[in-house]
């Protein structure tokens with residue numbers, strides 16, 4: 001691994017827990033938009049370069065319950081949290097499957113006439129299982145509801161405590177259909193450099209959110225992700241462009257850092273997808289709320305992209321930057337509407353489909 005890459009990996013190792021807490025909920029609408037763009041795909045696996053803690057998985061797994069879903073990330077700590085997320089989903093799915101089986105058994109008993117004869121209130125209630133002891137913490141009126149998988153559901157399986165935590169994955173409930181019809185062992189998280197994928201992946205979809213802008217050669221990366229698709233497969237990439245907003249916490253950070261970045265690569269992304277059917281190339285904006293300018297700055301420093309700068313330039317530089325930032329920032333809660341670029345493309349089924357129209 002080059003020095004640059006190992007420093008980047010270390011910065012995301014340090015950021016990972018805080019990233020999950022602070023940024024994952026705030027970035028959720030863009031993750032949703034990326035996953036929505038690959039709903040219709042041929043048979044095959046889904047690959048997620050730069051998956052971080054793998055928030056994409058929660059949306060992909062219910063949609064593609066019987067597929068291999070592979071996340072790739074450079075950072076060992078991100079991979080650890082992504083594996084916890086996968087394990088939580090798997091536990092939720094297994095629990096849902098067993099509850100479903102219990103409900104079916106109960107239905108069988110009812111259908112066989114037992115209920116009419118007597119287990120009544122003490123046995124199988126109107127909703128099949130609930131009255132019989134799975135009780136308040138377990139099932140809703142229909143017997144197997146997703147939100148039956150509450151905080152204690154995940155924690156009881158020993159998955160919650162390690163980091164993504166009861167508040168994160170547990171309490172929200174992932175939906176009973178988390179992974180695979182068998183409770184699924186179809187998810188993998190691989191630690192590695194996702195900047196170039198082997199075309200042999202032959203993926204049905206490649207989805208990547210907020211990773212592209214960190215790679216050394218984004219046009220080459222997006223091309224390799226596209227090349228890793230099978231015919232008919234879909235790619236969706238979302239990244240933060242140079243101008244994510246005119247004013248706001250992101251713009252102010254750029255201003256105080258005053259690091260002129262070469263973003264000429266942004267113009268090279270669509271040309272790099274030569275031969276693809278470009279389905280969308282648009283800016284997506286959603287509201288984002290920060291409790292204060294200091295809260296955002298500290299999250300970016302400890303749990304976000306500023307971590308790599310902090311490692312490279314040291315604490316004194318960050319302290320000075322923070323003072324400049326706060327001197328220029330508004331007081332109180334800060335709401336903004338940053339825009340990220342979403343590119344989605346489909347690999348044509350044949351050369352003829354790929355050829356541009358002649359007239």
Ligand SMILES: C[S@@+](CC[C@H](N)C(=O)[O-])C[C@H]1O[C@@H](n2cnc3c(N)ncnc32)[C@H](O)[C@@H]1O
Pocket residue numbers: 008009012024027031049050051052053054055072073074075078192193194195208209210211214215
């Ligand atoms: C901002 S996070 C995004 C994570 C996730 N996709 C999301 O939307 O929350 C960017 C991730 O890209 C990863 N990353 C950066 N460069 C990478 C590379 N060359 N190969 C694989 N992962 C990389 C980082 O480790 C980090 O976890």
